[in-house]
Amino acid sequence: MVSMKEISKRCNVSVATVSKALNGYTDIGEETRKFILKTAAEMGYFPNSSARALKTKRSYNLGVLFVDEALSGLTHDYFNHVLESFKREAEERGYDITFTNGRVSGRKMSYYEHCRYRGVDGVIIACVNFYSDEVQELVRSDIPVVTIDHVFDGRIAVVSNNISGIEKLVTYVYEQGHRRIAYIHGEDSSVTRNRVTSFYRTLQSFGVEPPEEYIREIPYRDADRAAEETAKLLNLETPPTCILYPDDYSALGGINEIRDRGMRIPADISIAGYDGIMAARILEPKLTTLCQDTEAIGKTAADKLIDLVEHPKTTLIDRYVIEGTLFRGASVKNINQ
Template identity: 60%
Template sequence: MISMKELAQHCGVSVATVSKALNDQSDIGESTKIRVKQAAEKLGYFPNAAARSLKTNRSYNIGVLFVDEANSGLTHEYFAAVLEGFKVEAEKQGYDITFINGQIGKKKVSYYEHCKYRNVDGVVIACVKFDNPEVVELLNGDIPVVTIDHINENCSSVLSDNVKGIESLMEYVYEKGHRKIAYIHGQASTTVTKARLTSFYRFLESRELSVPDDYVLEADYLDVSQAMACTSELLDRKDPPTCILYPDDTALIGGLNEIRRRDLRVPDDISIAGYDGSRLSQILNPRLTTIRQDTSAIGMQAAKKLISTIDKPKTTFTEQIIVEGELITGESVGNANIS
């Protein structure tokens, strides 16, 4: 591997010019940039990370804080796909990824301390308890942060369009003739659930529909057993719903198991719908009606926003970026049986 000095000698320019060309600075000609970059690729030149860090006061390293309450880790299909989109965009812009945790070796540290230790330029936060004091410390610190699926006044956030997602799902269910619609939602304290619940009730209001309070139940995201118990409670009612919405496609499996345990058929006897648009949702029989979230776009937008905040802190707005999903009609919602 050649040095920057040797690359400069090969191109017949100064070391400073090589540095400017490789960093796309505007005070040198485009033809010089192209010539230097082509030579660097041909000769196998790679900038030394430590030297670059000293020169730019950057580590080109982004922290990822991801603490999944369901303990599914990177097998969590939704967030794993979001983080893959984030990783692809960050690496395209020359950044490496470091996962943030609460330990350095055997020593217990806060998330903020770990970020400082790793010298990250910024952090993306996803799937955590945002009222955790260590998360609050990080959000209130001096490290640029972008959150995913959570709104915080101190930083930008990227969110799936949960309001429109539930609205689209409810519109489809309504057009199928359903009026007795139950909703098993995720943890009520989360930004995601608050948006979805508000959209659910707004739709009912717009159609002058009312559902009993005990048609709306809570089950943790991805928790199959809780969703199964809630489904059992709904089906035991004297006047059970004709359609049940679930917090996500995985939790829905618990509901489907309970429905089948009672020898009921989907969608002939009861309709069900999920959320997320997981691969599993389209393998199940019947194929699920669900909202497919654009995980790749969510991750990409989070990376772009965070890197912009790192690169241009004085001119980058703090904002909420909303990414639309897509209704997948599937086969799990049939025409309402209102006889």
């Protein structure tokens, strides 16, 4: 096994300098640090994780708490990309990832107990019931925590700008001439409340008051329920000219219902989704949607959690808002013409 002493001889620097380079200290020159890391890699050096943990008092292991009601796991399009970005950034900074599920060898543990059992340095919380007792216990604990798409007092949060996202989407639909705009939104959460408020507020700014029967609620990523609610909207005496869906996956259910009726998108009815999953871009016609910046969300969450672990006294507890971009697609008809 290659030692730091051997690396120091090869690089003609002290062992202390090698140690600083390998452990991420910033009080050495960047060129020196890169040269030492390159040399260490060429020599096949691998740090002893146990020795490093004893020295730094850290495990270099981050927990991920990710559970959604549909138990979709990493097939969840949006969070799959967020967590992949989180994982990539964490690994680049020398950390491993452990998923926290509250169960070890068949024994039930609380999320907090599982994090303690695994010895994680910090944990990211995404897509769970943030008001459950177990999550509340973890958030109130002494373990560094960063949440995604939910804000707790005294904790760092990384959130997609859902208010701006819906505003961009509704504004685009309005500019295409639509006034009868329906919104099938997700179940109650801070994300949903921000989106629904932004929906009403944006339409109000244009002098549009949507009828209550145009507003529907379904679970996120539920294509079957989306199809059912789409049918109800299309059966109204005065149906909408455009339907917004809570996510692109749900929009697929709406598309199926529309096509089963022999209707065409967007000639007979316009639709728009949310998230910007890859499937939306290969549909025909391409789905108009708001693309969330999953790369930036995951990277920011990893950076802030690691900063909190490594520099707890100087890392600001704040909310970091990530902007999305509108993908116009071809599923919203311009009815001004």
